[in-house]
Amino acid sequence: MTTPTTHRPTWLTATKTLIQAHLRLAVWFWAVLALILVGAHVLMSGVIPTRVLIAQYGTHGSTWFPFTLAIIFVLAYLPVHVTSGMTRRSFIRANLATALLMGPAYGAGLFLLAAVERTVFPEAPVPFDQQQVFGSSGLWGLLVGQALLSTTGIVCGLLVGIAYYRLHALLATLLLIPTVGPVLVVVALTASDAPIQQWLGLPTGTGWAVGAAAVVIALAALAFHLITRTIPIKAVE
C-alpha cells in the first residue's frame, strides 16, 4: 500500500476548492460591474445631462450572483465531495466557511467600486437614498451591509440548492419562501428606512440591524446543516 500523504483537515481542502471556484467567477462579476459603472458615467458625461452615484446599485448583483453560484456549487460539488471520501460534516463546514469569507469579499468589492466612484465624482449625489444599504452610515455602512447581504445570499443559495437536491422539485419550489426568505429579511434589516425594526417597534440603529442579520444568517446556516448532515447521495444519472 502506498504511504499516505499528510493532509490538512478535509473541510479546509474543500473550503479552498470552493473559494477558488467562487473567486474565479467573482473576478468576472466585478469586472462586468466596473465596466457597467464606467459605461454609465460615460453616458452621463454626454448623452444624459445628469450626474449621480450609481455603484450602490451593485448591491442587487452582489447579493444574487453569489446566491446563484452557491446553488450551482452545492448541486455539482456535493456528490463529488462525498464520493471522494469526505464527510457531509466537512462539506457543511466548508460551505459555511466559504459564505463567511466570500460574503465580506463581495461587500469589499462593492465598497471599493463605490469609493472609487465617490473619489472621481465627489459632488455627485446618491439617488434614492432610502434604498441604499445602511444609507445613513455612508461607505462603511455599505461595506457592512453588503457583507451581510452577500453572506445571507450565499447561505440561502446553499439552502435552495440542498432543498432541490434532497426533495422533489415541486416541494423545493414551494419551499423557496423559507429558503430565500432570509435574504429578503436581511434586505429589509439593512435598508435605510428599517421597515422591520419600525414594524416590530425595535431600535433602528445599525448595530441592532447587524445583530439581527447575524441571527438570521445563523438560523439559515443551521437549517442548511440539519438538511445536509444525513443527506443520501443520489445515484449517477
Add this chain to the structure above:
Amino acid sequence: MTGLGITAHHLAVHFKDTRALDEVSIQIEPGSIHGLLGRNGSGKTTLLSTIAGLRRPTSGSLLVDGEDPFESERIMGEICLIREGGDVLTDEQIRINLKYFANVRRYWDADYAEELLEAFELSPRKRPDKLSRGQRSALGVVIGLASRAPVTFFDEVHLGMDAPSRYRFYDLLLADYVEHPRTIVLSSHLISEIEQLFATVTILDRGRVLIHDDAEELRSRGAALIGPASAVRDLVSGLHVLSTQSLGPTEKVTVFGGLDADLRHRARTADVEIGPVSMQDLFVHLTSGEER
C-alpha cells in the same frame, strides 16, 4: 496494510415501498478481490453506496474495519467508490480533476495517474463533460486505481468501455493489486470477462444475498461436460442442465450440482472431459426467473 475488511449483518435499505437491500449479511476479507454480481436492479449499487457512506442503512449493522462508515472521517477517507459516469468536476479539465483528487485522496499516486492517463489515451486538457462514455469510464478507472484506497469499489465502471480498454483495465487492476494489495470489489452483471479475478463472490438477487462464497466453491457447484454428443447426452440425462452448446459432433453441456464418482468414471471411459462451470452460466441459472 492490505485493505480493510467489511462486515454487513442483516443489512437493509428501503426506499419507500422498495426493499433495495434486505437481510444482507456478508463478510469481505481485507485484501481480497471480491465480485459483486447481480442483475440490473438487484441492489449492487445500493450496497456499495451504503458501504461507502453515501447513504444510511434502514436497519442492520455495517462495519468497515470495525467501524460504522457513515460520516466516519477515518473510514470514508479509506474508501474509494467509482460509479459509472463518474463523480468528477465535470467542467474542469482532467488535469485539474487529478489535482483535486491528489489533494483529497490520502494514498494518491500522481505518477501512476499520469501513466494511466497515457494507457487509456486520455488527454489531461480535456474536460470530463466532453468525453465519450467509454473515456469517462476510463477516467473513473484512472481515479480509482491511482487513489490506491484500502477499499476500492468499481461499480460497473467498465461497462461503458470498449473491449480493448476493458482488458487493459483488468490487466492494470491485477498488476496494481499484486504490487499494492487492497480490498477491491468489482460489481457487474457481465461476468465472463472478470470472473477469473475474483477470490470471493456475492450474488445479489432482488436485494437479497443469493450466494456469498469462495469463487472456487461456487464453481464447484456445477460442471461442464465436453465430448461426443451422444455420450455427453447420455451422461447428463437426469441432471439439471444449465446450457448446451453443439460444435458438430462435439457437445458441451453445463450442469448444476455436483457429479458423483460413478458419473465421473463413466465420463472418463466415454472420453468425455469434465471442466469447471463458468460463473456466467451459474449466475444466469441462479438469477433466472425459473430458478427463483
